[in-house]
Amino acid sequence: MKFIPKSNLAKLLDALKADYDVFVPVKKNDQRFFKKYDGYSEDIVIGEVRTFEPLKAFFSPAREKVADNFDPGLPKSKNKPYAIVGVKACDLKGFKVQDYVFTENDYLDPFYKRLRENNLIISADCTTAIDTCFCLSLGIRPFPREDYDINLSLCRGGFLVETGSDKGKALVEKWAGLFSEAQDDLIKQRDAMRTDVAGRVEENIKAREVPDESKLKGVIEKRYESKIWEDEAKTCVECGSCNTICPTCHCFLLYDQKGEKGMARLRMWDSCMIKDFARVAGGANPRAKLWMRLRNRFEKKFDFFPKIRNINACTGCGRCISACPAKIDIRNVLKRLVKNV
Amino acid sequence: MCDRVNPYRPIETQVLDVVPETPTITTIRLKPKEELTFEAGQFIELTIPGVGEAPFTPSSNPSIKDEMEVTIMKVGKVTELIHKLKKGDTVGLRGPFGNGYPMDDFKGKEILVVGGGCGFAPLRSLMYAFFNRSGEFKKLFFRGGCKTPRELVYRDETKKWSKRKDLDLKLTVDKGEKGWKGNVGLVTTIINVKMNYKKGIAVICGPPIMMKFATIKVLEMGFREENIYLSMEKNMSCGIGKCGHCRIGTYYACKDGPVFRYDKIKTFPEIWE
Numbered sequence: 001m002k003f004i005p006k007s008n009l010a011k012l013l014d015a016l017k018a019d020y021d022v023f024v025p026v027k028k029n030d031q032r033f034f035k036k037y038d039g040y041s042e043d044i045v046i047g048e049v050r051t052f053e054p055l056k057a058f059f060s061p062a063r064e065k066v067a068d069n070f071d072p073g074l075p076k077s078k079n080k081p082y083a084i085v086g087v088k089a090c091d092l093k094g095f096k097v098q099d100y101v102f103t104e105n106d107y108l109d110p111f112y113k114r115l116r117e118n119n120l121i122i123s124a125d126c127t128t129a130i131d132t133c134f135c136l137s138l139g140i141r142p143f144p145r146e147d148y149d150i151n152l153s154l155c156r157g158g159f160l161v162e163t164g165s166d167k168g169k170a171l172v173e174k175w176a177g178l179f180s181e182a183q184d185d186l187i188k189q190r191d192a193m194r195t196d197v198a199g200r201v202e203e204n205i206k207a208r209e210v211p212d213e214s215k216l217k218g219v220i221e222k223r224y225e226s227k228i229w230e231d232e233a234k235t236c237v238e239c240g241s242c243n244t245i246c247p248t249c250h251c252f253l254l255y256d257q258k259g260e261k262g263m264a265r266l267r268m269w270d271s272c273m274i275k276d277f278a279r280v281a282g283g284a285n286p287r288a289k290l291w292m293r294l295r296n297r298f299e300k301k302f303d304f305f306p307k308i309r310n311i312n313a314c315t316g317c318g319r320c321i322s323a324c325p326a327k328i329d330i331r332n333v334l335k336r337l338v339k340n341v
Numbered sequence: 342m343c344d345r346v347n348p349y350r351p352i353e354t355q356v357l358d359v360v361p362e363t364p365t366i367t368t369i370r371l372k373p374k375e376e377l378t379f380e381a382g383q384f385i386e387l388t389i390p391g392v393g394e395a396p397f398t399p400s401s402n403p404s405i406k407d408e409m410e411v412t413i414m415k416v417g418k419v420t421e422l423i424h425k426l427k428k429g430d431t432v433g434l435r436g437p438f439g440n441g442y443p444m445d446d447f448k449g450k451e452i453l454v455v456g457g458g459c460g461f462a463p464l465r466s467l468m469y470a471f472f473n474r475s476g477e478f479k480k481l482f483f484r485g486g487c488k489t490p491r492e493l494v495y496r497d498e499t500k501k502w503s504k505r506k507d508l509d510l511k512l513t514v515d516k517g518e519k520g521w522k523g524n525v526g527l528v529t530t531i532i533n534v535k536m537n538y539k540k541g542i543a544v545i546c547g548p549p550i551m552m553k554f555a556t557i558k559v560l561e562m563g564f565r566e567e568n569i570y571l572s573m574e575k576n577m578s579c580g581i582g583k584c585g586h587c588r589i590g591t592y593y594a595c596k597d598g599p600v601f602r603y604d605k606i607k608t609f610p611e612i613w614e
Contacts, residue, residue: 069390070353070374070433073346106596107581110347224610251585254349254578258391263433265349270584278586280576281395281417284549286614300588307591 001182005158008178010040020083046086047127047154054247055091059115067265081118090317092147094247101250123148129200132318137210142197153190210331211338220303223337233291235326240271242320248313351388351433362494368412381470382441382600388433395419396577400462402469412462438580451480451536457547475507483510486528490521529558538563546572553613566604
């Protein structure tokens with residue numbers, strides 16, 4: 001394991017700017033947001049917890065042009081690939097769903113692939129937990145174990161560095177002068193921090209009786225006709241925030257408009273909570289009622305993806321809990337489904 | 342197969358002809374500028390440039406490679422504009438998407454085709470696919486229904502079809518009108534054809550309610566679940582299983598359907614909705 005002092009990390013990020021659009025998490029009030037890196041400023045927070053916006057926003061943008069008129073090929077893209085710094089373990093799990101949807105599952109999405117294939121992911125351990133964190137319930141720990149190129153663990157004077165891919169290894173080798181061998185006491189410090197943060201998440205889970213994912217198997221089918229859905233959907237205002245903020249939600253709307261040269265086709269994030277999501281032109285709507293759409297959201301996450309990909313499409317990031325104006329708490333819904341109360 | 346480089350890009354397409362079928366249903370003949378062939382039962386996305394696109398199943402003979410026909414009912418924003426199209430207009434096409442009817446599995450069998458309303462459209466294409474390989478199938482039955490004689494599509498064609506030796510065709514309307522000499526009653530009342538139901542194939546396409554009752558009926562008659570083929574109308578958009586709109590159980594209608602064997606989807610909720 002390597003160590004990089006903070007000042008050298010700044011040098012590394014400065015150097016990466018030549019080949020990448022580098023994004024780092026910065027803190028604003030009590031939230032963290034990704035911002036384009038332009039020198040190592042005071043507000044950069046590599047540790048702490050996940051950002052406000054989900055990682056998917058880089059690779060499947062909220063709004064993106066996918067066709068210009070009848071022109072063959074793809075509309076132009078950005079020149080440099082992304083290097084995203086400070087990505088948390090919960091967002092990395094989002095890749096497992098997004099990558100599957102857009103690059104496997106029979107067909108390849110050229111736009112996602114283009115943004116994703118040359119990227120650099122420099123992830124980071126969480127150094128704290130907030131009260132919406134429940135990643136442990138979904139089998140994720142608050143520190144990355146896979147799907148990163150380089151991982152950083154905040155420690156005294158800098159960061160411990162692990163590589164998770166050939167690309168990451170090559171980069172550390174290329175800039176070997178910036179790194180030193182990690183000292184044992186720093187590794188101990190890191191391990192203690194990891195245990196401490198996991199403990200905090202565990203406290204959240206205990207306090208709210210959030211079921212472990214081992215208890216979720218088959219629960220959607222079992223409670224398909226339950227009154228829980230109607231009850232939970234009572235306060236929903238159909239805003240779709242839970243979808244847009246979710247690192248695994250991938251649904252989109254193809255939207256045509258008159259462009260400079262005739263026609264432009266855009267794709268935008270869509271929400272399965274919106275009434276017309278599954279409605280057909282003839283008027284039939286398989287999910288006409290709001291509670292059916294809430295049930296469908298859970299079905300997609302905890303029944304569809306487990307069946308087709310052996311994965312729950314939830315990362316325990318808790319963003320949907322913070323985003324919901326109706327205070328619908330995914331942890332509470334899962335608890336009710338498992339306990340049937 | 343759709344454009345693999347950019348599956349969201351429509352192919353420039355010329356409108357060759359517009360043929361009104363009924364007051365609300367029109368068939369348009371299209372010529373894409375790039376190759377776009379299909380199998381009966383597959384669907385395409387038709388773009389009105391700058392406005393939007395909607396999914397349709399071609400209704401023409403799939404062996405015609407450079408043109409296709411689409412039969413469209415006026416129900417929404419895009420279809421209303423499609424009805425206003427004129428010869429020479431430019432539209433866009435994407436596709437074909439999904440799985441059509443497995444013609445080879447039908448070889449040597451007795452086949453009952455049941456259509457309702459605008460659900461006729463994909464079946465017209467299927468009937469041509471059968472006619473192209475006439476003799477390969479043991480016996481063909483076509484049973485079609487719609488609400489009133491006025492709403493009956495492909496009149497001249499079905500008249501010609503009724504003279505074919507390889508086809509037993511019967512049409513019905515829910516409610517008769519002056520001059521209608523054919524059958525009156527729901528399509529489910531005329532599907533008890535003379536064939537071995539246990540070994541036969543049933544193909545059903547139409548509005549959800551008709552598909553539901555026709556499926557119940559053919560099951561009662563003795564057709565096996567795995568021999569019943571349904572064409573599911575869902576809100577297909579991207580066509581490649583990414584956008585999420587047409588999910589049906591563990592499938593997406595756009596890439597795993599729209600033609601499904603009944604036994605594959607029977608346990609899913611919402612299939613008739």
